[in-house]
Amino acid sequence: MTLHESGSTDSASTRRRWLARAAYLAIFSSVAVLVVFAGLHTLTLLIVAVGALVVEVAALFWFLTSRGALRWIALVVLVLTPIVVLALLVRASLLWVVLLAAALAVLAVGCARAALSRDRADWMMPEHPSVPPKRAFLVMNPHSGGGKVGKFDLKRRAEELGAEVALLEGPGTVDVEALARDAVARGADLLGVAGGDGTQALVAGIAAEHDLPFLVISAGTRNHFALDLGLDRDDPSRCLDALSDGVELRIDLGQVDGRTFVNNASFGAYAEVVQSPAYRDDKTGTILRMLPDLIEGQHGARLLARLGDRTIEGPQAVLVSNGPYETHDLAGLGRRPRIDHGTLGVVTISVSSTRQAVGLLRRARQDGVVQHSGHEVVIEADVPEIPAGIDGEALVVPAPVRCTITPGALRVVVPRNRPGVRRPVRPVDWVRLRRLAAGTEPREGES
Known part of the structure; x- marks a missing residue:
């Protein structure tokens, strides 16, 4: 280690130490x-806060798992609970006390x-030189x-x-793989x-097969892949740079x-x-209609997931991701700091009681949620x-299903100047x- 690097490390350590002290203060x-x-x-105040939290979590659970009048009563409770708490604080002239204490708590967490x-090396993927293509071929879906x-x-x-x-x-369905090949x-x-x-x-698989560079243009609806590559999701034309x-x-x-x-x-x-046929037109509504039966396990096949030497019997959902998601993401809607560590992320969800369901909704660590990483899942x-x-496409596949990962398989070309990947937030x-x-x-660097 050079003198400059040693000084930089000491400076960073000192900064971290004082930030930690500021958090406790x-x-x-x-x-x-x-x-x-x-x-x-x-x-x-503590009793009211804990009580309000319990009511909110319970109301959220009933809203997601019920139908008819009970669901809408739960929604009313969700909305009214914080309003009632706010009114009680104003009446007791304690609102400013709570706001100040909350602001200090937020400062502590920050x-x-x-x-x-x-x-930076923990969440930024290494960049390699790229030669501008001479015969680029792009597939674009105008819809x-x-x-x-x-x-x-x-x-x-x-x-x-x-x-x-x-x-x-079109007209009709276009064979994207045939176009790319x-x-x-x-x-x-x-x-x-x-x-x-x-x-x-589909096209990335062909690019990897032929060791060709691959260009992602963020013209989809949610663009999760583009997000994890640090691309501009608001203006897809910038991806062409x-x-x-x-x-x-x-x-x-x-x-x-x-x-x-x-x-x-x-x-x-x-x-x-x-x-579900209704999913593409109304994702949220379809999930809310189907979730009660799915949580109660009334529909679907009985699954068994094998993760190395671990076996999970009867999970209601299994999510296998190309790289683990950050902060215990259970729906595959979060972010992956890096997609080049050569591991699959796996989340299995088994809910058999109200307690586990509430814990799942709060994204707490519960017995019904198993998070794992590895190279193969069956x-x-x-x-x-x-x-x-x-990747959001509805398919029917023969069982058993084998999920694997190929490290470093895809050469993705991204603009030199792009928004980039934000620093991931990890639990305190x-x-x-x-x-x-x-x-x-x-x-860092010492044991």
Whole structure:
């Protein structure tokens, strides 16, 4: 280690130490504000806060798992509970005390997260040089994302940069894989997609098979893949900058019995929802209509998931992701700090009681939720075929299903100048924070 690097490390350690101390100072101040200004009402405030939280969680649970009048009563309770609490605080002239204590608590958590924040290398994928393509071939779905291809004039802009563009206009279903393979046979030196993650995955598999660079254009609805690559999701035309000034990221690809996925594959409850004909037009409404039966296990095949030497029997849902999601994401809607560690993320959900369901809704650690990572997952069932949602596409696959990962399989080309991936937020480790504040936490690189 050079003198400069040693000085930088010492400076970072000192900064983390003082941030940890500031976190503890803020939390103690928050408690002091309550004790000094609320006095004997402090215990009452705590009881009201805990009671309101319990009511909110219970109401949310009943809203998600009930139908008819009970569901709407639960919704009313959800809305009215915080209003009632606010009114009680105003009447007791304690609102400012609670707000000040809450602000100090938020400051404490902010300082704690900053003190425990990861180094850039933990959440930024390495960039590699990229040579501008000479015969880029792009597939664009003009219907994806509410018509973003037309709205941002992506076809014309891509052709001005020398790319060949194929629009998925029909009539009928267009074989995207056949289009991509034909382009490769004609000498394409880059493949790309402006469309949903399901279409991205199909063409990405072919690009990886032929070791060709792959371009992601964020013209889908949610663009989860683009999000984890740090691309601009508001203006997909900026993704085309990679054709003239790009860098390469080498990422992993997941497979379900040989079919590629870039985000995740789901089985069980969520896959049942994706199979519903109403899902594409009304995702939220479909989930709310189907969730009660799915949580109670009234529909669907009985699954068994094998993760290495661990077996989970009867999970209601299994989510297998291309890289683990951050912060215990249970729906595959969160973020992955990196997609190049060569591991699958696996979440299995088994809810057999109200307590476990409430814990699941609160995203707490419960016996019914198992999070794991590995290189292979096998999902068995008591029926010959099971529904699957692969990057949001509804499929039926034969059981047992084998999910694997291929490290560094895909060469993704991204613009040199892009929004980038935000620093991931990890749970506060108060034990480590205490060691940092006391100056007893080993420096990075030391054991």
